[in-house]
Amino acid sequence: MSTPVSPGVLAALSPRDSEEGGTQAQLAEIDASCRGSVLLFFLSGMVWLLIGTVLALVASYKLHAPDFLGNAEWLTFGRVRTAHLNAAIYGFSAEIAVGVILWLMCRLCRVPLMAQAVINSAAVFWNVGLAIGIGGILAGDTTGVEYLELPKYSTPILFLAFALIAVWTIVIFRFRREKHLYVSQWYILAAVLWFPWLYSTAQLLLVMDPARGAVQAAVNWWFAHNVLGLWFTPVGLASIYYFLPKVIGRPIHSYYLSVLGFWTLALFYNWNGFHHLVGGPFPAWMITISIVASVMMIIPVVATAINHHFTMIGHFGKLKYSPTLRFIVFGAMSYTVSSLQGVLSAVRWFSETAHFTHHTVAHAHWGMYAFFAMTMFGSMYYILPRITQREWPSERLISLHFWCTAIGVILYVVPLSWGGWLQGKAMLDAQIPFLDVVKVTLPYLKFRTVTGVILAVGHVAFFANICWLLVRTFGPYRQPEPMILAGVRSEAAPVGK
Amino acid sequence: MPDAKKSTPPSAPLLNPDLGEQHDVGDLHAALQREQPEPKEGFEPMNLWLVVLTGGLLFWGGYYLANYSGRFEADEYSEIPRGQAVASAAVETPEQKTLRMGAQLYNNCAACHLADGTGNAALNIPPLAGSDWVLADGPNRIIRIVLNGMSGPVKVNGQVWQGNAMNPWRKTADNPSGLADEEIAAVLSYIRSAWGNKASFVTVDEVKAVSEATKDRSEPWTEVDLLAVPLKSGTAAPSLAGATNAPLDLASLKGHLQQLPPEELKKLLEAIQGK
Amino acid sequence: MNYGPLLFLGILFTLASSWFGLVLLPNKQLGALQPDLNTNTSVVFPQPPPGEAVQGRELYRSLGCNYCHTQQVRREGFGSDIARGWGKRGSVARDYIYDRPVFLGSSRTGPDLTNIGERQPSYDWHYSHLYNPQTTSKGSIMPPFAFLFELRRIGPEGPSTNAVKLGGEFAVESGWEVYPKPTAKQLVQYLRSLKSSVTLPEAPLPKVE
Numbered sequence: 001m002s003t004p005v006s007p008g009v010l011a012a013l014s015p016r017d018s019e020e021g022g023t024q025a026q027l028a029e030i031d032a033s034c035r036g037s038v039l040l041f042f043l044s045g046m047v048w049l050l051i052g053t054v055l056a057l058v059a060s061y062k063l064h065a066p067d068f069l070g071n072a073e074w075l076t077f078g079r080v081r082t083a084h085l086n087a088a089i090y091g092f093s094a095e096i097a098v099g100v101i102l103w104l105m106c107r108l109c110r111v112p113l114m115a116q117a118v119i120n121s122a123a124v125f126w127n128v129g130l131a132i133g134i135g136g137i138l139a140g141d142t143t144g145v146e147y148l149e150l151p152k153y154s155t156p157i158l159f160l161a162f163a164l165i166a167v168w169t170i171v172i173f174r175f176r177r178e179k180h181l182y183v184s185q186w187y188i189l190a191a192v193l194w195f196p197w198l199y200s201t202a203q204l205l206l207v208m209d210p211a212r213g214a215v216q217a218a219v220n221w222w223f224a225h226n227v228l229g230l231w232f233t234p235v236g237l238a239s240i241y242y243f244l245p246k247v248i249g250r251p252i253h254s255y256y257l258s259v260l261g262f263w264t265l266a267l268f269y270n271w272n273g274f275h276h277l278v279g280g281p282f283p284a285w286m287i288t289i290s291i292v293a294s295v296m297m298i299i300p301v302v303a304t305a306i307n308h309h310f311t312m313i314g315h316f317g318k319l320k321y322s323p324t325l326r327f328i329v330f331g332a333m334s335y336t337v338s339s340l341q342g343v344l345s346a347v348r349w350f351s352e353t354a355h356f357t358h359h360t361v362a363h364a365h366w367g368m369y370a371f372f373a374m375t376m377f378g379s380m381y382y383i384l385p386r387i388t389q390r391e392w393p394s395e396r397l398i399s400l401h402f403w404c405t406a407i408g409v410i411l412y413v414v415p416l417s418w419g420g421w422l423q424g425k426a427m428l429d430a431q432i433p434f435l436d437v438v439k440v441t442l443p444y445l446k447f448r449t450v451t452g453v454i455l456a457v458g459h460v461a462f463f464a465n466i467c468w469l470l471v472r473t474f475g476p477y478r479q480p481e482p483m484i485l486a487g488v489r490s491e492a493a494p495v496g497k
Numbered sequence: 498m499p500d501a502k503k504s505t506p507p508s509a510p511l512l513n514p515d516l517g518e519q520h521d522v523g524d525l526h527a528a529l530q531r532e533q534p535e536p537k538e539g540f541e542p543m544n545l546w547l548v549v550l551t552g553g554l555l556f557w558g559g560y561y562l563a564n565y566s567g568r569f570e571a572d573e574y575s576e577i578p579r580g581q582a583v584a585s586a587a588v589e590t591p592e593q594k595t596l597r598m599g600a601q602l603y604n605n606c607a608a609c610h611l612a613d614g615t616g617n618a619a620l621n622i623p624p625l626a627g628s629d630w631v632l633a634d635g636p637n638r639i640i641r642i643v644l645n646g647m648s649g650p651v652k653v654n655g656q657v658w659q660g661n662a663m664n665p666w667r668k669t670a671d672n673p674s675g676l677a678d679e680e681i682a683a684v685l686s687y688i689r690s691a692w693g694n695k696a697s698f699v700t701v702d703e704v705k706a707v708s709e710a711t712k713d714r715s716e717p718w719t720e721v722d723l724l725a726v727p728l729k730s731g732t733a734a735p736s737l738a739g740a741t742n743a744p745l746d747l748a749s750l751k752g753h754l755q756q757l758p759p760e761e762l763k764k765l766l767e768a769i770q771g772k
Numbered sequence: 773m774n775y776g777p778l779l780f781l782g783i784l785f786t787l788a789s790s791w792f793g794l795v796l797l798p799n800k801q802l803g804a805l806q807p808d809l810n811t812n813t814s815v816v817f818p819q820p821p822p823g824e825a826v827q828g829r830e831l832y833r834s835l836g837c838n839y840c841h842t843q844q845v846r847r848e849g850f851g852s853d854i855a856r857g858w859g860k861r862g863s864v865a866r867d868y869i870y871d872r873p874v875f876l877g878s879s880r881t882g883p884d885l886t887n888i889g890e891r892q893p894s895y896d897w898h899y900s901h902l903y904n905p906q907t908t909s910k911g912s913i914m915p916p917f918a919f920l921f922e923l924r925r926i927g928p929e930g931p932s933t934n935a936v937k938l939g940g941e942f943a944v945e946s947g948w949e950v951y952p953k954p955t956a957k958q959l960v961q962y963l964r965s966l967k968s969s970v971t972l973p974e975a976p977l978p979k980v981e
Contacts, residue, residue, distance in 0.1 A: 028529055063881070066905070066915045073919045078836015107535070144833035144873045173776070181774045182536065190783045197787060201795065206873070211799060213868035217876045218798040222790065230787065242536055249533035254541040260551075266783065270790035279846040280876060281863040284576035285566035286798060292558040299551050306544065348576070352851050356842060356880035385528045427880065430601070430855035433612035434883050435911050441881075442913075571801035572974035574864055575847060604857020608892045608908070619907055619940040620900060661937065664894055673815065674890035674967045 026110055033112035034103050035387040037119040039470075041099035042380060044127050046463050048091025051134075053456045055084035060449040064442055074138045082149050083137045089227070090150070090158065091130055093368065095123070096376040097235040098165055101188050103383050104242055105169055108185050109176035122164040129157030145206045145216070147224040152207055159199060166192040183258040184242045187234035190266060194230040198223050214281050222273035228367060229269040236331065236375045237261075237304065243328045243382055244311055248318055253310035261303040268296040275346035278355060287348075294346035301339040308332045323398045327378025330406055334370035341366060341417070353428055358441060359420025366413040369455075374405065377462065384466065388473040397465040404458030412451040419444025595698060599687025602680050605666070606688075614692045621660040623653040626692035634748050635729030636685060636699045640707040643667075643681050646717035652755070662717060667708070678704045706730060724752050802865045808972050817970040820870045821962060828962025831955055833873065840914070842877030843886045843966070848978070857891060858884040860969040860977050867968050882914055889966040898960040899936045899952050907942050920956040923948055 059081040062068050069075045106113050113119070133154030136142070141151040150158070169192045173185070202223035205211045211219060245252050252258060271293035274286050312329065319326050341363050344350050354360070381398070385391055392398060419441055426437040567573025589597070606625075610616050614626035625631050630639060630653060644667040650659035668675035676684065682701045689696035728748050754762065809816050821829055832838070846853045847862030854860065863886060868874050877884075892898065900907045903921050905914040921936060926949050934957075935949040944950055952960070971977040 023535065024526075024529055024532070027532075027535075028526055031529070062915060063913055066913050070916045071919060076835055076917070077915050078839050081839055082836055140834035142834060142836065144838060144875070146838075146878065179774060181776070181779070183538065184536075186779060189779060193780070193783050194787050197791070201791065205795070210872050212803050212805065213871055213874060214865035214876075215799050215803050216871075216874045217868075218802075219795055220874075222794045226787075226790075245536035246533055251537040251539035253539050254543065255538035256540070256543045257547075258538060260543065260547075263782065263786075264551075266786040267789070270787050271794065273790070273794050276878060277876070279850050280844050281574070281865050281867060282798070283567060283569075283571050283801065283865075284573050285569040286794070288562060288566045288576055289793065292562050295561075296554055296558055298554060299547075302550065303543075303547060306547065310541070311539075348850075355851075356878065358879075360878065389526070389528075391528065428852050430852040433607070434856075435612075435909055438881075438913055439911065445913075572864075574862060574974065577849075601855055601857050605891050607857075608897060609894070617908065619942055620896075620937055621939060660939070661896065673813075674887075674969050 027107060030106045030110070030112050031103075031386045031389075033114075033116070034106055037113060037116050037123065038099045038103050038383065038387055040120055040123045041095045041102070042384065043466075044123060045092050045095035045099065045376075046466060048087050048095065048130070049459055050463060052084055052087035052092055053452075053459050055080055055087060057449065057452050057456060059084050060445070060452050064445045064449070073140075079138050079140065079142065082142055083134050085147070086130075086137060086149055087134055088368070089147070091134075093232060093372060093376070095126065096380065097191075097232065098123075100239055100376065100379045100383070101165075101169060101192065101235060102172075103387070104184055104238060105172045105188055108178065108182050108242070109172050110178040111172050111175055113172070118164055119168055122161040122168075125157050125164075126161035129154045129161065133158070143207050145202075145220055147227060148202055148206055148220070155203060155207070159196075159203070162199070163196060166196050182241075183252065183255075183262065184238035186262050187238035187241070190262075191231050191234040191238075194226070194234075194270075198226050198230065217277060217280070218274065218282070218286070221276040222270075225273040225276060226270050229265075229272060232368065232372050233265070233269070233335075236335065236372045237265075239375050239379045240308060240328055240332045240335070243324055243378060244308060244332065247322050247325045247328070247382070248312070248315045250311060250315065253307050257303045257307040261300045261307065264296070264303070265300040268293045268300070272297065272346070275351075278346070278348055278351040291346050291348065294343055297339060297343055301336055301343075305332075305336040323392075323402060324378045324382040326402055326406075327374045327381065331371050331375030331378060334366060334374065334409075338363065338366035338371055338413075353424035354421055355424070357420035357423040357427070358444065359417050359424065362413045362416035362420055365409070366417070370409045370413060374409070377401070377405065380466075384469060388469060390469055390472045392465060393468040393472060394465055397461045397468075400461040401458045401465070404454050404461065408451050408454035408458060411454070412448055416444055416448050592698070595683050595686050596690060598680070599683040599685070600691075602676065602684040603687055603691075605676070606684065609663075614688070614694075621658055623651065623656075623658040625688050626694060628653050631688055632694060632696045633728050635727070636689075636703055637707055637726055637728050637730065638723045639685060639688075640681065640699065640704050641711060641718055641723060641726065643676070643685065644708060644711060645714055647719070647723075648717045649719040651720040665717065678708055681708075703730075724756065805866045805869050807869065808866065810971065815970055817972065818867055818870055818968070821965050823961065824958040825962040825965040827955075828958035828960070828965075831959045832875065832962055835917070838875045838877050840877075840879060840881035841883065841885045842880055843875045843884065844877065845884060845886050845968075853884060856883075859887050861971075861975050863968065864972060864975045866972060866974070882912075885963065885966055886968055887966060889964045890969055893964055895934065895960055895964075896937050898963055899934070899956065900938065902956060902959065903936050903938075903950060903952075904942060907938060917956075920959065921950050921952050924951050925949075 058069070058075065059077060062077045062080070066077070102113060102119065130150070133150035136151035136154060137149055141153075142149040143151060169188065173189055202219060205219045206216055206223070210216055241252060241258070272290050274282065274290035275294045278287055278291070280287070316329075319329060345354055345359070345363060381392070423437060423441045426432050426440045427434075564578055565576040567576060609620070609622045610625050614624060616622040616624035630642075630651075633639070642663065644665060646663045646665035648662040650657050652658075665672070666676045666681070668677050668680075679701050682699045682704045685704075686698040688694065689699065754765075757765065807816050807818055820826075843863075845859030845861070845863045848854050850862075854862075867886075868876075897908060899921075901909065901914075902917045904916045904918065905912040906916075923944065926932075926935075926947055931949050932951060935951050938944060938950060969977065
């Protein structure tokens with residue numbers, strides 16, 4: 001895995017210049033070293049995506065047809081919804097994130113992945129722990145703490161897996177060969193340092209030895225919000241910052257905006273937690289401070305949006321050819337919109353209406369799916385061909401995946417946000433009996449199930465394409481054809497997909 | 498940019514690099530060869546308006562934090578600064594206030610009698626909207642029902658309701674979350690005025706009088722017991738045990754008569770008519 | 773920004789700031805709250821859940837009731853919680869000191885339950901509602917919890933007092949009754965214990981009249 005690159009390989013790569021060739025050779029070696037671990041995490045994540053999708057469809061359907069599978073205690077809404085959330089977050093989102101982290105860190109640090117066996121065992125622990133935990137939730141052993149529902153008997157295994165990965169990422173960073181620290185590396189380093197701290201504090205103060213009363217809710221939402229803001233968001237941003245300039249071949253617009261964006265995110269995002277508790281049983285200052293921090297988030301979000309937009313400007317035509325670029329740009333735009341929606345939701349005036357409604361669910365999916373999941377899909381479209389050294393087999397499946405998920409998620413988050421707002425307005429009017437408030441939400445909940453089916457089709461298409469890719473990788477060798485969209489097959493393609 | 502596609506002569510065998518077979522390196526690294534250079538940062542200056550926006554937001558943040566944090570006290574739950582006028586409630590008459598409080602308190606009743614006062618036939622819960630008990634002239638019986646609850650069959654608007662019971666709502670040491678006298682007055686006034694009901698408000702004094710008179714009672718009321726109670730104070734329920742000089746409570750008498758089976762009623766009428 | 777240690781310090785310092793402000797400080801301000809003894813009424817509030825309500829609470833957690841029902845009343849003037857009769861005063865931190873875990877909730881697919889024990893103390897109503905929410909609340913999207921009940925033959929003494937009262941379209945065949953399992957009773961005991969209309973120094977009850 002750390003064998004020197006042979007001159008034959010170097011020559012065969014037909015470099016533009018020797019430095020470029022050297023880099024390409026290095027990258028080839030790095031990609032090869034990552035193959036097993038990254039594939040393992042990506043595959044695990046995709047399986048959890050399918051499981052999470054099924055659980056999501058069941059939960060969504062039950063909300064407007066409560067008798068569906070109503071006799072099965074293990075499938076009662078309160079459990080199946082929770083299982084969906086944990087499978088989607090700790091299964092799909094986190095495992096894909098780890099795969100992306102490893103590949104990006106190795107590439108950017110110019111260091112091959114060492115001692116893969118450790119990482120691979122972390123993946124196994126993770127999957128085993130999560131499977132036990134999800135089973136536990138369906139059996140009723142949920143801890144009852146939001147975002148931390150996995151039972152006590154499954155979390156130590158998960159924590160061990162995560163600790164291994166965090167340590168490995170830091171070791172890669174420590175032994176980097178590339179002196180310059182690119183912005184993606186700041187975000188990734190931050191994410192792997194922040195998450196263990198968040199997780200261990202939360203487990204200690206919420207599950208192992210719960211704090212007194214309302215303090216639990218304080219710690220709970222400090223943790224839960226920071227999982228989104230300090231773990232998933234940095235990984236998503238790291239991916240966008242890497243793939244956007246990489247695919248179009250232009251530098252990121254402004255280093256200064258990157259610095260401003262990173263440090264204001266680091267400073268303000270982690271104070272946001274209590275915006276989940278507006279109106280709740282807490283002294284006013286705790287809520288106010290989180291509202292202020294939430295509004296401050298406008299700064300990093302706008303800075304990042306400017307950076308991304310001005311990098312892309314003039315190159316939107318390339319979206320026709322590159323699946324990576326499509327998903328990444330969609331994710332980047334969703335990041336801006338969902339973050340601004342989040343800022344608005346935190347303000348007391350808005351929260352009075354929208355709190356406790358489906359608007360929050362829509363916002364959560366705007367951030368975790370339209371931003372994060374789409375960004376991860378884009379990253380996988382770039383990474384998988386490089387670590388398997390094969391091209392994507394089916395253009396149709398890529399298109400199906402993109403259009404189903406892009407249209408599906410827009411149809412999910414926009415109407416449900418609006419439905420949640422209407423629900424909130426009805427709830428504010430004490431003259432409207434509660435059952436009538438529920439009636440207001442029904443059409444939006446039914447439509448949401450339909451959009452869930454569209455998303456599911458997209459997921460299956462992607463999974464099928466990946467399986468086909470793996471058949472090509474480990475099956476009989478065939479002449480690879482570069483997979484670029486829009487039927488372009490030759491060097492006329494203007495992009496380095 | 499190197500050729501993205503190379504062709505192997507058709508006669509060459511297909512080779513799998515994963516099995517250690519010789520392979521065409523160029524083909525394998527096709528994706529890599531297509532790649533653009535690793536990303537770099539450009540150095541465009543920060544937009545001035547972004548700096549101004551940042552400054553503005555910091556200023557707003559500081560102001561909001563200073564003024565809406567309840568002085569960072571642990572027991573200040575409202576963010577509204579002291580001395581700042583609370584959004585003044587619209588000026589309302591005492592009647593409007595009673596109805597508003599009553600509507601709020603009615604939520605205690607709505608679980609069974611429903612928000613529109615129609616009750617629940619499946620659970621044998623009678624309606625309040627249009628109910629003859631609710632609309633009766635005086636409130637003495639319905640105050641008793643709320644204080645001590647009710648059980649057994651009851652005829653409402655000619656239909657018999659049985660198979661369920663109503664809990665007591667009197668506020669006592671054992672039931673501190675019960676309704677106080679003022680609350681019972683408010684909620685009954687609301688019930689007598691809502692959903693098309695048109696009957697007089699119930700006063701706090703009326704509730705207090707009944708509450709005092711029944712303070713030692715712990716069992717729920719039955720229909721028979723209640724019908725013996727005069728609807729209004731100062732009137733007497735007709736009693737077969739002996740005549741009184743108090744004015745007759747006609748509604749009470751009517752209630753009694755309605756309970757009689759038709760043959761008995763016919764006999765009574767014949768007796769009155771002297772037949 | 774190529775200096776690793778500086779990056780590391782910045783990353784640690786930024787999270788440390790909120791760990792201090794949103795975890796340590798709240799724990800300092802609220803972590804030692806004690807129940808309040810009201811000298812006028814001799815009422816101690818809050819108290820740990822009584823008797824079977826403890827097991828009922830575990831069921832509430834296990835079935836995930838928390839994902840559709842909140843247990844926090846917003847103060848007068850912010851939201852319509854009090855106008856809806858969900859409470860007489862806003863909830864405060866002291867109300868939750870015996871709760872493990874705390875069930876504040878984050879979604880009102882169903883109504884708030886902070887004071888459901890005051891609003892709805894009837895066993896019969898709760899049994900009917902849990903067995904099939906349509907019996908008491910037509911059009912509700914709450915799932916049925918029929919698995920907390922058993923269908924059994926009516927015994928020689930006649931229908932049991934605690935049997936679920938089902939009429940009309942929900943009635944079961946004659947000779948049979950729906951009887952709550954111990955789990956159903958524990959859950960209902962827990963719901964009936966949810967009462968918090970007690971005056972506290974930091975949250976006095978408003979005067980009626």
